[in-house]
Amino acid sequence: MGDIDKMFAPLGDVPILVHCLSSFNESPSVHAISIATSRHSVDRVRLLISEHDFDKVECVVAGGARRQDSVKNALLNLDGSDIVLIHDGARPFVDEEMIERAVAVARESAAGTAAVPVKDTIKVVNPDMSVRETPPRESLWAAQTPQSFRYDLIIRAHTQIEHDVTDDATMIEAVGHPVQLFMGSYDNIKVTTPEDLHIAEAILRSRREAKAN
Numbered sequence: 122m123g124d125i126d127k128m129f130a131p132l133g134d135v136p137i138l139v140h141c142l143s144s145f146n147e148s149p150s151v152h153a154i155s156i157a158t159s160r161h162s163v164d165r166v167r168l169l170i171s172e173h174d175f176d177k178v179e180c181v182v183a184g185g186a187r188r189q190d191s192v193k194n195a196l197l198n199l200d201g202s203d204i205v206l207i208h209d210g211a212r213p214f215v216d217e218e219m220i221e222r223a224v225a226v227a228r229e230s231a232a233g234t235a236a237v238p239v240k241d242t243i244k245v246v247n248p249d250m251s252v253r254e255t256p257p258r259e260s261l262w263a264a265q266t267p268q269s270f271r272y273d274l275i276i277r278a279h280t281q282i283e284h285d286v287t288d289d290a291t292m293i294e295a296v297g298h299p300v301q302l303f304m305g306s307y308d309n310i311k312v313t314t315p316e317d318l319h320i321a322e323a324i325l326r327s328r329r330e331a332k333a334n
Contacts, residue, residue: 151206266288
């Protein structure tokens with residue numbers, strides 16, 4: 122996204138982060154929200170919270186050098202929780218049904234992640250770009266967020282796992298605990314590039330039109 126912090130990229134009439142926070146703030150299953158953001162964006166996030174009256178946000182913390190460091194900083198401010206959901210601030214289309222599925226899976230299995238079956242054929246490649254393997258598509262799912270965990274389990278994983286990971290479910294796998302998938306949504310995209318923002322605008326228009334009808 123160049124110099125744009127994707128959480129603040131405009132989507133419709135508000136930043137992407139506002140769409141995310143609205144869903145969690147309105148959920149009856151969510152009681153407290155902790156936000157990790159870059160150090161220079163802390164005040165900006167706090168202003169957004171005040172402007173939109175997100176009363177469940179308890180703290181905004183500065184993130185760390187890696188994604189997992191940022192998540193840990195946010196988690197430590199939720200001490201006393203039994204279940205936590207971890208969500209990317211650049212996924213604006215999380216909804217109440219997905220949040221409820223996340224909570225239910227964490228209560229039953231202690232660790233879960235939203236995911237969707239992949240639509241494309243996936244190729245595993247060698248360094249020279251030749252194909253090494255084509256795994257069967259029916260066994261492949263694309264992980265999303267929210268990811269949900271029993272609090273003590275995810276804290277233990279963040280304490281024990283020091284190597285770099287791309288999501289929190291991977292940390293749970295690394296400590297030897299199974300992760301249960303639950304259905305996400307193909308609309309639940311992560312806005313990473315300007316092209317993703319165009320797709321997000323189309324999804325938002327479609328949802329607003331459906332709601333109006």
